[in-house]
Every structure is written in structure tokens, then in C-alpha cells.
Amino acid sequence: MDQTMELGFALKNAWLILALPFFSFLIVGLFIRPLSKRAAGIVATLAIFLTACFAYRLAYEYFFTLPGALEGIHKAFVPWSVEWLRYQENMVVSLGILTDPISVMLMVVVTTVSSLVHLYSTGYLHGEDGYGRYFTYLNLFTFSMLGLVTAPNIVQMFVCWELVGASSFLLIGYYYDRPSAVAAAKKAFIVTRFADLGFLIGMLILGFFGFQFFGELPASVTQGLQPFDFMFLTHPEVGAKFLAQGGSFLGISLVTLSMILIYMGAAGKSAMFPLHIWLPDAMEGPTPVSALIHAATMVVAGVYLVARMFPVFAVSGDALLVVAYVGAFTCLFAALIGCTQDDIKRVLAFSTLSQLGYMMFALGVSSFENPLGYTASMFHLFTHAFFKALLFLGAGSVIHAVHSNSIWDMGGLRKKMPVTHVTFLIATLAISGIFPLSGFFSKDEILSAALESGHTNIFVVGLVVAGMTAFYMSRVYFVTFWGKHRTEGAHHAHESPPVMLIPLIILAVFSIFSGFIPFAHFVSLPSPHGGEGAAHGGIDLAVALPSTAVALLGIGLAAFFYSGDTSRIEALSKSLGVIYTTIKNKFYIDEVYLFVTHKIIFRFIAAPIAWFDRNVVDGGVNLSAWGTRKAGSGLSRTQTGQVQTYGSWFVSGVLGILLVLWILSFERH
Amino acid sequence: MGENLVSFLEKTPDVSHWLVLSSLLFSIGLYGLLTRRNAVGILMSVELLLNSGALNFILFNRFISPGNIDGQVMSIFVIAIAAAEVVVGMAIFVALFQQRKTVDVTQMNMMKG
Numbered sequence: 085m086d087q088t089m090e091l092g093f094a095l096k097n098a099w100l101i102l103a104l105p106f107f108s109f110l111i112v113g114l115f116i117r118p119l120s121k122r123a124a125g126i127v128a129t130l131a132i133f134l135t136a137c138f139a140y141r142l143a144y145e146y147f148f149t150l151p152g153a154l155e156g157i158h159k160a161f162v163p164w165s166v167e168w169l170r171y172q173e174n175m176v177v178s179l180g181i182l183t184d185p186i187s188v189m190l191m192v193v194v195t196t197v198s199s200l201v202h203l204y205s206t207g208y209l210h211g212e213d214g215y216g217r218y219f220t221y222l223n224l225f226t227f228s229m230l231g232l233v234t235a236p237n238i239v240q241m242f243v244c245w246e247l248v249g250a251s252s253f254l255l256i257g258y259y260y261d262r263p264s265a266v267a268a269a270k271k272a273f274i275v276t277r278f279a280d281l282g283f284l285i286g287m288l289i290l291g292f293f294g295f296q297f298f299g300e301l302p303a304s305v306t307q308g309l310q311p312f313d314f315m316f317l318t319h320p321e322v323g324a325k326f327l328a329q330g331g332s333f334l335g336i337s338l339v340t341l342s343m344i345l346i347y348m349g350a351a352g353k354s355a356m357f358p359l360h361i362w363l364p365d366a367m368e369g370p371t372p373v374s375a376l377i378h379a380a381t382m383v384v385a386g387v388y389l390v391a392r393m394f395p396v397f398a399v400s401g402d403a404l405l406v407v408a409y410v411g412a413f414t415c416l417f418a419a420l421i422g423c424t425q426d427d428i429k430r431v432l433a434f435s436t437l438s439q440l441g442y443m444m445f446a447l448g449v450s451s452f453e454n455p456l457g458y459t460a461s462m463f464h465l466f467t468h469a470f471f472k473a474l475l476f477l478g479a480g481s482v483i484h485a486v487h488s489n490s491i492w493d494m495g496g497l498r499k500k501m502p503v504t505h506v507t508f509l510i511a512t513l514a515i516s517g518i519f520p521l522s523g524f525f526s527k528d529e530i531l532s533a534a535l536e537s538g539h540t541n542i543f544v545v546g547l548v549v550a551g552m553t554a555f556y557m558s559r560v561y562f563v564t565f566w567g568k569h570r571t572e573g574a575h576h577a578h579e580s581p582p583v584m585l586i587p588l589i590i591l592a593v594f595s596i597f598s599g600f601i602p603f604a605h606f607v608s609l610p611s612p613h614g615g616e617g618a619a620h621g622g623i624d625l626a627v628a629l630p631s632t633a634v635a636l637l638g639i640g641l642a643a644f645f646y647s648g649d650t651s652r653i654e655a656l657s658k659s660l661g662v663i664y665t666t667i668k669n670k671f672y673i674d675e676v677y678l679f680v681t682h683k684i685i686f687r688f689i690a691a692p693i694a695w696f697d698r699n700v701v702d703g704g705v706n707l708s709a710w711g712t713r714k715a716g717s718g719l720s721r722t723q724t725g726q727v728q729t730y731g732s733w734f735v736s737g738v739l740g741i742l743l744v745l746w747i748l749s750f751e752r753h
Numbered sequence: 754m755g756e757n758l759v760s761f762l763e764k765t766p767d768v769s770h771w772l773v774l775s776s777l778l779f780s781i782g783l784y785g786l787l788t789r790r791n792a793v794g795i796l797m798s799v800e801l802l803l804n805s806g807a808l809n810f811i812l813f814n815r816f817i818s819p820g821n822i823d824g825q826v827m828s829i830f831v832i833a834i835a836a837a838e839v840v841v842g843m844a845i846f847v848a849l850f851q852q853r854k855t856v857d858v859t860q861m862n863m864m865k866g
Contacts, residue, residue: 725862732787 091163092145094138098164098181101142101191102230104135109223117216128219129202132226136195146188147606156605160184160315162236169239174298176310182236185607186391186462190233193469194381196594198226200587201376204477207583208372208484218258218370225251229381233388237312238287241389245283245353248382249276255377256369268368275362279352286345289338290317290396297325314392323399336402343396343403346389354386354440357414361674363437367429371480374429379436379476380469387443387465394458394609398451408448412542415441417671419552423559424657424668427489428479431560432472435515438549439468445546446530449537455609457533463603464526470598471514471523474591475557478508481584482564485577491563493573498565500577503585505565507592512561514595516554516635522599524632529603531631532624550631554638562646768816775812778805792846792856799842800835807831 094100108131117124147153165180202222209215228247235241250273257269291312298311301321309316316322326339333341350356355363366378377383390397390407397404418437425431443461450457481504486494498505514521517528527550534543569575579585645653657664666672722733764770778801785798807828814824846856853860 726859727861728787728858735783735787 092141092149094142094145095163095183098142098183098234100138101135101181101195101234102227104131104138105223105227105230108132109220109227112216112223113220117220121215124216125202125206125219128223129199129206131223132195132199132202135226135230136199139191139195142183143188143192146183147185156608158185158606162313162315165236174311175295177237177239177312178310179240180236181234182314183234186388187233189462189466189607190384190388191230193466194226194229194233197380197469197473197591198222198229198376200590201372201473201477204375204480204584204587205370205372207581208480209370210581214258218255221251221254221258222373222376225255225377225382229385232385235314237310237314238291238317239312241314241392242280242283242287245349245385245389246280248377248385249273249280249353252276252366252377252382255373256366258370258373259368262368265368268362268365272362272366275359276352279359280349282345282347282352283349286342286347286349289342290346293326293329293338293342294322297322301325318393318395320395323396326396327399337400339396340400340402343393343400344406346393347397347403347407350386350389351410352386353389354383354444355414355437356386356410356440356444357417358673360414360418360437361677364430364433364670367427367433371429371476371483374433375473375476375480378433379472383436383440384443384465384469387440387447387461390444390447391458391462394447394450397447401451404448404451406448408445408539408542411441411444411446411448412545413441414438415445415549416545416552417441419549419556420667421670422556423552424664426491428482428491428494428560428564429476429489431491431556432475432479435475435553435557436472438553439464439472439515442527442530442546442549443468445539445542446533449534449539449542450609451537452609454533454537456529456536458609459604459607460526460529460533462607464530466601466603467514467522467526467595467598470591470594471511471521474507474511474588474595475515477584477588477591478504478511481580481588482508482577484580484584486571486573488571488573491560493571494564494577495567495570495574496565497574497577500574501579503579503588507588508561508565510592510595512557515557516639517550517631518554518635518639519628519632520596520599522595522597524628525599526603528624528628528631532627535627547630547634551634551638554635555642558639558642559646562642566647768812771808771812771816775805775808778808790857790859792842792849792858795858796839796842796846799838803831803835803838 108128112124112128112131116127147158150158152159160182161184162178162180162182165178167176168179169177171177202219205218205222209218212218225248228244228251231244232241232248235244253269253273256272257265259265260269294317295311298306298316305319305321306316323339327337329338331338336344348359352359363378363383367374369378397407415438418434418441422431422434422438425434443464446457446461446464448457450461481501482494482497483489485497485501485504488494510521514523517524527546531543531546531550534540534546569577645656669675761769782798782801782805785801786795789795789798810824810827810831812824814821849861850856
């Protein structure tokens, strides 16, 4: 960082973006929550709104006031950091704030969605017992997520990565008296934790070589950096050294191996196949939590991690291919399941999976030659955060009114809940990619990135999924808001209170207009040769026309099947038979996992280990305890209580010692 | 061994003879201390131990440094302490007898583990 550069207020005090939610979390959790639930909600919400204002100020300063910013050159730098761990002279880890285009963009997204979700929750959870606890956790999550996106080094990122996992666990299990919520919370935690094991190992491999190279590279590269800093690890010289270093494990080069392991962590967080199983179950949490954590912010942490480490991924082309194909597969797979689910939140969860797949494969197809995918992925992350949060909050509003999650319990709500209806429609059109809503621009960019980079097969998958996305979202929309009231609950439904509608309206505005932001101007892949990548924005008609066509086709099909009575769809699902039930049961992935864990891992690995633990390990411990006890009771027999016996022992002992000394005195002479 | 003993006994008495006497006295006392069941008997055995100690003081005073009286002073102390000890001990035994109706020390096994 150039010392002579004048920083604005927000950049100079960048630590505030972490301090605000953190201290709010402490104060709300420790002092306000026991006193007043209402005050806890208000203080927590205000604190996050303040953080959001601060993030906007910071984004403004970063994107508009720094030198060169207006020409589209956004340098990464660390405006604030403190030394945290010092192991050796060179091995230092700091806590700090890294500002670069994607971290600033995510700060804006996280604080915006989080503050709106806080506001919405004050209405949604009104009168519930855990109100204060809920806002405490929500603040903790916001703090952890901001710590994650601003992490200047991989260690801070990992710590915050686990923190968001923990707060997600706490919030999924918010209704802890419900067994299904408890099971879902555990599942989410264990699956992501398992994935994080890969992240940790990958991090260790990367960090080991990074630290080695740190000593070898010239000071011009390492100037002002630490060996675990992203700015160092993603430096092209490091990548080149890593590649030249060679070395392989099981036929995979070490750089690929470490990046695939790191991707495993990212895939766990972003719920990529086959680690996706926790996300649909995570819908057991309160709906605003799903909107914040499991749609807009935490689940994109995986995408963010891949984007953050992109230069290293690019060094290992194979790792990037894995990212691309896993992303594309998840995209298609989740969209298929999404078409058949009845629980409104589960449809949204699978749709989130599918959209995360888009972001992942967009990163996977990009390279330094074709940097469009990087921008497109971040763009889609940005727009998706708004319309998906809107969809979830809209679904929450409907659930709040109908008291059921099943779309077949709803119906005809468009007159009862006009604001929810309109905002949900906007979000549906946005995610379907209808011009001129935000989803159109970002999805279009992803598709043209796939096409331009020569991954035609991925492009086709993306195009098909675009149509399916339009289909399943319109299906939910038509079933929920059109037709007749199917149940009493739907009949008595009424519009939600204004405190819940305001966030919906704000998010709807974002969903409409965020597509017009010239995103490539702000976020583009930093070229390894200093200059800026040649990412371009704008609409590619060759992509836009077919994608709009399939979206309209999807919506038309959904309208044909679902807007009126359900006889047509019943006939269709019956004719599909086994295929339909397989998809509806999510391809039995959960059952496969259950089989693998229960029938194989538990029986053949866990059970013998448990036996060994119970009998050999515990047996050894018990044996030593038993021996000690027996020896003690044996020796306690000698405690007769007779002083004379003790005296005899004493005298014979003295005599014995004297005898020994006497004999020894002979030997000495 | 036998010849040594005879020559030892035929010699004119010197410090070693007196030390043997003192050792015998101590051993008898120790034996009584460890075997007597009657508390009064134990007290008497303790007297023997103390007296063998006092005898040693006198002996070494007499044979090692005849000009001094330190050992004799110490033996007076020993006698005085022995008297005091007997008084305290007997008082305890009287109190004990009032409670237990016996002074058999094998019955006093409250220290049993």
C-alpha cells in the first residue's frame, strides 16, 4: 500500500466493519438479551444497518475515490491489519481487512441482505421465545461472514469459515425442540465440517510451499506481505514456482491436489454435488435464516473462496476443470429435483444449489485468456443474493400467512397478499432471466462465458437449466398465487405487516435494477501481467435470444401445467413413472448416504473401532484402576491399628537398613 | 565366636562391656514395648529404654571426657523427663480405664485402616 495515498474515512477505519457487528453481538447477547427481547432485536438490527451504511461508504471510497478507480483499475490492498500470530521471523499471521473488488462487493451484499433480513425478522419472529437468542446468532453470523470476505490471509478465512458454519448450525437448530431441526443442524455441521477437513489439508499443503517460496522469492514480490496472505499466494511468481516445483501424490501434481482439496471445502460450503445433502435439510431453520445464510451469503462463500484463489486454480488447469464440471452437474441435477419438490423452501433450496452451480462453472470455464467467466460468476453472485433472498423472504411471508410449507396448501394468494405477490413475481422473473431484470444480465454473461471459452457442453447444460429454472420457479409461483384456495389456511391468509414488506420491496428494487450495473467495470480478473483483464460486459444476442426463449418456454410450460387445475400434471407425472419418483426422492442420494454411513461405515468401521475402544482401550484403563484398587485393599490389611505392629515393622526396617549398611561397609574395605 | 566371647568376658571391664549392658537394656525395653499387652508394662519398658539412654550418657561422659559433667547433666534430664512421662502416661491410662474398663493395648485399634 502506498503510504502517500490519501484514504477516506471508511478505508482508514476499515476495522469498523468487523467491530460493529462483533460488539453488537457481544452487547446484545450478554447484556440486552436478558433484559428485553424487543430491545435486543432493535439494537441488533440498528447495528447491522449501521454496518451496511459503513460498507456503502467504504465501497464508494474504494470504487470511486481511489486514484485510477474511475479508469477501472482497482488494486487490492490491506487498509487495516494487526499482527495476530508470530511463529518465526517470516511466519506471521495478521488479522485484517483486505479490500479488493470482490471483497468490497461482498461486503455490500452481506450487509445489505443481512440488514434487511434483520428488519424482516423483527416481524417474522414476533412473539417467539428465542427472539433475543435469534438476533444474537444473526449478529454473530454477520460478523463471521464479514470476517470471511475481508480476510487478507487464508488463516483468518479458515477461522471465519468455521465461525459461519457454527452460526449456521446454531440458526438451523433454532427450533431445538423439533427433532427434525436438530437433525438438520447436525447434518449441516457434519457435512460441511467433513468438507472443511479437505480445506484444511489443502491449506496446509499450500501454506507449506507458500512459506518455502516466501523465503526464496525476491523482496519485490514479498514486500509488505506475509506467507499466508492471499496477495502473496495468488501472486503469479508463486504459482509459477509451485508448478515448476513438481512433485506429485498418487499421480496428481501437488498444486492440483491442494487446490482440489481446497475446492472440497468450497464445495461443502456451497453445497456442490455430492456434498449438497445438507442444504435442503437446512431449510428447517427459520425462513429469514434461509434467506440470509442458505441463499445469499454463506453458501456463496465457497464460490468466493474459489474466486479468491482463482490465480492458483488457474495454475492448475485440472482443478479448474473439476470446478467447472462439478458445478455444471450440480446445476442440472439440482434443477431436476427442484421441478418435483412440494415444499416451497425446498424448491428454493434446490434452486440455490442450481444457481451456485452456475457460479461455480462460470469460474471453472474462465481463465486468464477468457476472464469473462470470473466477472460473470461474481455478477451472478451479486444479483442472485438479492433475488434469492427476496424469494426466500417472500416464501417466508407466505408461510407466515398460511402456516404451511407445502405449495399445495397455498393457492390463490395473489389477491390476499398483493405486495408479496408482486415482489415474488419480480424475483421469479429475475431468476428466470427475463429482460430487463437482474438475473437476465448475469446469467447471460455466464452463458456467453461458457460459450466463448469453448466449453460448448457446459453451455448447453446452462441453457437447458435456464429453461428448467424458469419452469420450476413459475411452477411455485402459479401454484402458490393462482388458482383456488386449497386449504382453510390459504383462505384466511392476510398480508404480512409492513416491517416484513419493506425488505421485500427494497430487495425487489435491487432485483430489478442491479443488472444494469456495469459490473465488468468494477470486478474483473486481475491480469497476471499487471494490466486489467479484457472482460467485457454487454449483451451477446447470440446467447441472450436462446436463453430468453428457453426461459419463456419454461414459464409457458409451467403456466400450461399449473395455472389451472392439476389434472395435466398428474397425468404427466404418472406417465413418467419411475423417473418421476426417482427425481422426487432426490435421486435417493440421502438414502445412498444413509446406506454408506449406516450399513458400511458404522458396521464395518465404526462398530469395530467402538468395540476396540470399549474393550481394549477402556479395558486397559479399567485394568490399571482394578490393579490399583486391589493393591490398595491388600496393603490396607497391614493397617491393623496396632501401634505395636507398626513399631515392629519400624524396628525390623531399621534393623534391615543397618544390616545392609553393615554389609556395605565390608565391601568398601 | 565362642573364644571371642570368653576373652571378652575375662577382660577387665571397660567401655565396651558397659555398652553391651546398655544395648541389652535397650533391647529388653524394645522387646517389651513391642510385645506387652498391658499398657503399664509398656510404660515400664519405656523406662528401660530411657535408662539405657541415660546409661550411655554417663558412660561416654566417664570414658570419653572425664573432666566434664555434660553427660551427667543429660542423664538427670532424662530421669526428670521419664518421671514426667510416667505421670502423663499413667493419667491417660486411668482415663482410658474409666472408659474402656481395660488397659489392653490390642483393644485400642481405632487407627485401623
